[in-house]
Amino acid sequence: MEFLNNIYWGNSVQAYLFFAGIILVGLTFKRIVSRFLSRLLFRVFKNFAEEVKIDTFVSILLKPFEFFITIVTLFIASKQLKHPMGVEIFTYTVKQGNLKVAESFKIGHLLDKIFLFLIIWSVFWIILRIIDFVAYVFLHRAQKTENKADDQLVPFLKELSKFIVYFIGFFVLLGYVFEVNAVSLITGLGIGGIAIALAAKESLENLIGSFTIFIDKPFTVGDAVKVDGIEGTIEKVGFRSTIIRSVDKTTIIIPNRAMIDGVLENLTRRNYRRVKFTIGITYETSNTQIQQIIQEIKGYLYGLEGVSDVQVNFESFGDFALNIQILYLVHQDNYADFLTIKEAVNFKVIEIVEAQGSGFAYPTQRSV
Numbered sequence: 001m002e003f004l005n006n007i008y009w010g011n012s013v014q015a016y017l018f019f020a021g022i023i024l025v026g027l028t029f030k031r032i033v034s035r036f037l038s039r040l041l042f043r044v045f046k047n048f049a050e051e052v053k054i055d056t057f058v059s060i061l062l063k064p065f066e067f068f069i070t071i072v073t074l075f076i077a078s079k080q081l082k083h084p085m086g087v088e089i090f091t092y093t094v095k096q097g098n099l100k101v102a103e104s105f106k107i108g109h110l111l112d113k114i115f116l117f118l119i120i121w122s123v124f125w126i127i128l129r130i131i132d133f134v135a136y137v138f139l140h141r142a143q144k145t146e147n148k149a150d151d152q153l154v155p156f157l158k159e160l161s162k163f164i165v166y167f168i169g170f171f172v173l174l175g176y177v178f179e180v181n182a183v184s185l186i187t188g189l190g191i192g193g194i195a196i197a198l199a200a201k202e203s204l205e206n207l208i209g210s211f212t213i214f215i216d217k218p219f220t221v222g223d224a225v226k227v228d229g230i231e232g233t234i235e236k237v238g239f240r241s242t243i244i245r246s247v248d249k250t251t252i253i254i255p256n257r258a259m260i261d262g263v264l265e266n267l268t269r270r271n272y273r274r275v276k277f278t279i280g281i282t283y284e285t286s287n288t289q290i291q292q293i294i295q296e297i298k299g300y301l302y303g304l305e306g307v308s309d310v311q312v313n314f315e316s317f318g319d320f321a322l323n324i325q326i327l328y329l330v331h332q333d334n335y336a337d338f339l340t341i342k343e344a345v346n347f348k349v350i351e352i353v354e355a356q357g358s359g360f361a362y363p364t365q366r367s368v
Contacts (some may be wrong), residue, residue, distance in 0.1 A: 010083025018080040020339045026073025041130075049137045060133050061126065068122035075115040085111065088346035089243060117177045124169040131161050152221040152237050156210060159239035202257070209256030213237055218260075224267040224335070227259060231267070272308070272329035273338050280321025285358040290314055290322065296352045297326060301345065308330040321361030 004014040012274070028132045035331075037266050038083040040060040042054050085108030093100045104268070135158035142150030214237075219225050225244070230252055232244035242259050244252040281293070292313050301310040308329050315325040326349070353360065 001285040008088075011081050015080045015082070018075045022080065026077070030066050030069040031062075033069055034062050037065050038062060041285070045137075046131070049133070051139065052133075052137055056136070057133055060129050060136075064122055064125040064129050068119070068126065070154045071115060071118045071122055075119070078111055079114075086257060089173055113177055117173060120169070120173055120176060124165060124172075128162055131158060131165065132208060135161075136236055149217060149220050152213060152234075156239065157213065157265045163239060202255070203240060205257040206255050209258075209260045210237060210239060212260050213244050214240070214254060214262075218264055219266050219268075223269070226267060227254065228262040228264040230254070272331050274327070274329055275342055275345070276325070278315060278325045279353070280318055280323050280361045281358045282361045283322060283352060284355075285322060289358050290324070291357065293352055293356050294324065297324075297349060297358075299350050300352070301326075302326050304341065304345075306341070318361075 004012065004017070006013050008016070016310065017228050035058055038058040039054060041061065042057045044240075045057065085106065087107045088104045089110065090106060091102055092106045093102050095101075135154055139151065139154045142154055206302050213219075218233055221234050225232070225234060230244065230246070232240065232246040232252060235245050236243040237256070241255050244254060246252050278331070281290070285293075294314065297312045298310055301307050301312070309332065311325070311327040315322070315323045326345075328345075330338055330341055332341060350360075
């Protein structure tokens with residue numbers, strides 16, 4: 001058809017139809033093709049991830065594959081047009097032997113660079129999502145074991161792997177898109193490299209701190225810790241920092257360097273929780289009543305399961321009360337259960353004091 005050969009704005013009608021048709025087909029079928037590619041790639045991990053459903057893998061890879069297909073579709077479609085791809089943006093000279101040759105940089109060249117950048121980015125995005133999936137599988141397996149160190153190690157290795165991929169991707173983009181010699185760039189940093197190293201000093205210290213945490217294992221995910229006055233439960237040990245969930249349910253992020261440099265107390269690993277308090281009874285209480293109160297409190301505490309090292313003593317003469325010190329250890333890891341036992345003891349102490357005909361003292365003033 002002769003109509004298809006008509007030229008409008010530098011391109012034929014046929015070129016415009018091919019351009020629109022490629023975009024229409026690509027965007028219409030990108031979801032189907034993305035699912036197909038995801039399921040095809042899953043075969044590589046099928047034996048590795050038998051316990052994980054294929055839909056999980058597809059959901060993780062779907063968006064980066066769709067982005068990749070969209071970029072490739074637009075790239076192929078743009079190749080159907082001659083205008084404005086040939087429009088010159090600027091000229092520059094290149095040396096070929098002893099001669100200097102003038103070359104022009106056109107819109108088509110710019111678009112090629114942009115598409116190349118986006119295609120490489122989408123490929124590395126797919127690689128990052130594959131790392132997410134592998135980490136998901138390992139974390140799923142780690143949660144089935146009693147060893148909490150696995151739950152801590154998997155997120156760290158995931159972040160470390162991603163950092164390496166980002167690093168490689170950065171130099172791949174420099175080399176292929178911006179045509180920079182990465183080796184020459186690294187060796188030519190000189191003083192600038194030293195400055196960068198100094199600027200990254202804290203990041204390096206945090207990285208070393210994370211390795212120290214995994215080697216020494218002062219805590220694992222799920223442990224209750226107290227560091228520099230901050231108390232909470234370890235949620236995640238990352239590449240740079242550790243995330244703690246405080247008692248108030250707030251998220252606290254502490255650099256790994258601070259976790260190993262500061263005074264750290266692992267509350268989960270302690271065998272017992274210590275309770276120590278003093279009660280003051282009235283001066284009207286007789287010696288026999290005091291001794292009976294002490295014996296009954298001791299008898300009650302010794303009879304409690306998980307309670308040991310009981311000490312109940314007539315400690316001192318206070319300004320307004322006779323002070324009895326009560327001390328015991330509770331073998332209970334769960335904090336809520338510990339509070340329940342502590343509350344029961346407190347109620348029982350009140351009951352014993354009142355049953356002996358005594359009472360709790362409070363500041364009084366008597367006139368003579």
